[in-house]
Amino acid sequence: MHHVIIGAGPAGVIAAETLRKYDKKSAITLIGDEPEPPYSRMAIPYLLMQNIEEQGTYLRKGNDHYRRLAIDLCHDRVIGLDTAQKQVHLQNDKTLNYDKLLIATGSHPVTPPIPGITLPGVNHCWTLADARQIAAKIKPGSKVVLMGAGFIGCIILEALVKRGAELTVVEQGDRMVPRMMNEKAGNLIKRWCIDKGIRVLTSTRVEAVESGQASRLSIKLAGQTTLAADLLVSATGVQPNIAFLKNTDIKTEQGILIDRHMQTSVADIYAAGDVAQGLDFSSGENTVQAIQPTAAEHAQIAAKNMLGLPGARFQGAVNMNVLDTLGLISSSFGLWMGADSGDQAERYDPENFKYLNLQFADDVLVGATTIGFTQHVGVLRGLIQNKMHLRDWKPRLQQDPSRVMDAWLATHQVLA
Amino acid sequence: MQKSLHLDAYKCTGCLQCEMACSYEKEGAFNPAKSRIKVFTFHDLGRFSPYTCTQCAEAWCLHACPVEAITTNVATGAKEVNETLCVGCKVCTISCPFGTINYNTETHKVDKCDLCGGDPACAKACPTEAIVYIDAEQTGYDKMQKYAQLNLTQGE
Known part of the structure; x- marks a missing residue:
């Protein structure tokens, strides 16, 4: 039996390890198209902040980790897939036969259709190679424009500032992290950044990028304003890596459609992680979540199903994110925007940069947003995913939403 | 035992x-x-x-960690945070459904019970x-x- 995994990010690596945990004999090939050992993009901000070395981003620390598990780590790029012959075609003319295939190719940053976006002063911040370029380009006092204040923009924001950038953030939406935070929360984060000396332009679009006179770039904003910049960091979102599936019968929408066993529309082919469009716990629809915990869950379930182990059926992942924006910590879970005909509990303390919002459907917690909280935040996930009826704890939470931990203890009979 | x-x-x-x-x-x-x-x-x-922390068998925190900073102590069964490896990304703090691994704003790492x-x-x-x-x-x-x-x- 030969298991082939395309993509050596967290989903690919965890799947390979899970396969090996339950199957000591089969051959496992893990294909990654970047030159480094498998690493975590999540760790790149901390590399840019110089908190860690490149090795600190590696998913696994042992030098012989993959060899020890007899996982054949192959640095190559998949250029085609023949689902009839069960073959994967690699860039170096090699062809691999597979019995079971996992597609965990992740995503790539979107290049927005803006004139001048390919100029040398424009960078994504996605790979280790990108991080090295950014590190080389930012000197203390460099004028840097960050295009996009979504999740990725916000997690790299602090690193850009710590490297000495004089930063301007340009975001199309009317607030920061508009797809993760409501208006109050997104604007609280915006004000925090402005208070820290960052220029934040929301409801603003970059129209064109040109080579500048005094500085490297001249960035034209809609409405005729122009920003001078040494570097433009483009962080306007990511898209699943599915282009290589074009001539196959694997069904895709935004990402690769998977069932609750992580199988694609083609037998013996599975998908996991950022490339997969799988069940969302809250909406009941198939979505691309592109978050680390979901990738880890997908990978374990996919591997078990590739081995035909019983009971590995996906219950859907709660979409969730945690952000640290210049020291202001925020998180959102599930239906943070609220459910149809649901109601909410809210505590808004803008002076102290604190915000807590709970969303209910009937007496079940279905979503939450926090700003300025670091203790017991995970219990929000527990309450959402366990669908626990809060009963008399709902009015209590509406009075004081900070008592979520108490509500968990009371409803889980720890007190009984 | x-x-x-x-x-x-x-x-x-x-x-x-x-x-x-x-x-x-x-x-x-x-x-x-x-x-x-x-x-x-x-x-x-x-x-x-x-x-x-219940040191749960599912170890949500451990599986969510992107940099292998959380491991199981084989002697005690405790899920332990390696402070050198932890980058402070906080993904474990939203993954743990019990809310028992928390970010420490002073150390910029996460803390949990290690028994x-x-x-x-x-x-x-x-x-x-x-x-x-x-x-x-x-x-x-x-x-x-x-x-x-x-x-x-x-x-x-």
């Missing part, structure tokens, strides 16, 4: 000795705010509930046996773990 912490809300008087002992053991300061075990107060019920390497300070400090460190099979933690597994795992 693996041991685990058994927490009994009935026996807890809310004296917070456990929080003092934990913060002193782990942070070198008598400061309940830094304790990894917390006592929750239910005024209306006149009850107190000590609560910390003090097999000799938990909270249990030693508890004057009423509301916190005891005993054979894992006897503990009510099983109950909590079952609640978690019931609904959260991918099993049928």
Whole structure:
């Protein structure tokens, strides 16, 4: 039996390890198209902040980790897939036969259709190679424009500032992290950044990028304003890596459609992680979540199903994110925007940069947003995913939403 | 034989000795705010509930960690954070459905109960046996773990 995994990010690596945990004999090939050992993009901000070395981003620390598990780590790029012959075609003319295939190719940053976006002063911040370029380009006092204040923009924001950038953030939406935070929360984060000396332009679009006179770039904003910049960091979102599936019968929408066993529309082919469009716990629809915990869950379930182990059926992942924006910590879970005909509990303390919002459907917690909280935040996930009826704890939470931990203890009979 | 912490809300008087002992053991300061075990107060019920990590078998925190900073101590079963490897990304803090791994804004790393390497300070400090460190099979933690597994795992 030969298991082939395309993509050596967290989903690919965890799947390979899970396969090996339950199957000591089969051959496992893990294909990654970047030159480094498998690493975590999540760790790149901390590399840019110089908190860690490149090795600190590696998913696994042992030098012989993959060899020890007899996982054949192959640095190559998949250029085609023949689902009839069960073959994967690699860039170096090699062809691999597979019995079971996992597609965990992740995503790539979107290049927005803006004139001048390919100029040398424009960078994504996605790979280790990108991080090295950014590190080389930012000197203390460099004028840097960050295009996009979504999740990725916000997690790299602090690193850009710590490297000495004089930063301007340009975001199309009317607030920061508009797809993760409501208006109050997104604007609280915006004000925090402005208070820290960052220029934040929301409801603003970059129209064109040109080579500048005094500085490297001249960035034209809609409405005729122009920003001078040494570097433009483009962080306007990511898209699943599915282009290589074009001539196959694997069904895709935004990402690769998977069932609750992580199988694609083609037998013996599975998908996991950022490339997969799988069940969302809250909406009941198939979505691309592109978050680390979901990738880890997908990978374990996919591997078990590739081995035909019983009971590995996906219950859907709660979409969730945690952000640290210049020291202001925020998180959102599930239906943070609220459910149809649901109601909410809210505590808004803008002076102290604190915000807590709970969303209910009937007496079940279905979503939450926090700003300025670091203790017991995970219990929000527990309450959402366990669908626990809060009963008399709902009015209590509406009075004081900070008592979520108490509500968990009371409803889980720890007190009984 | 693996041991685990058994927490009994009935026996807890809310004296917070456990929080003092934990913060002193782990942070070198008598400061309940830094304790990894917390006592929750239910005024209306006149009850107190000590609560910390169950060292659960699912180990949501461990699986969510992108840089292998959380591992299982094979002797104690505790899920332990390697502070050198932790980058402070906080993904574990939203992944743990029990809310028992938390970000420390001073160290920029995450903190959780590690059973003090097999000799938990909270249990030693508890004057009423509301916190005891005993054979894992006897503990009510099983109950909590079952609640978690019931609904959260991918099993049928």
